Amino acid sequence: MRISRGALLVVLAFSIPILIELRTVLGFFNIELSLTATMLIGAAVLGLIVFWATFPERNQSNATA
Secondary structure, eight states: OOSOHHHHHHHHHHHHHHHHHHHHHHHHTTOOOOHHHHHHHHHHHHHHHHHHHHSOOOOOTTOOO
16 A cells, blocks of 8 residues: 555545535636536546555565665
């Protein structure tokens, strides 16, 4: 696991308000994003974060000394 479970929880908790505010910021530029699209984008982003966090790190033992 790349980061601890606590850090993953914090990253997920901070990403939810960012995704909500993304819809607001896009509204300033007259880009309307439906609630369904926001939820789909959010699910994809959160899924990618969880996938990245649980993917094992590359073993660096082959480095030359």
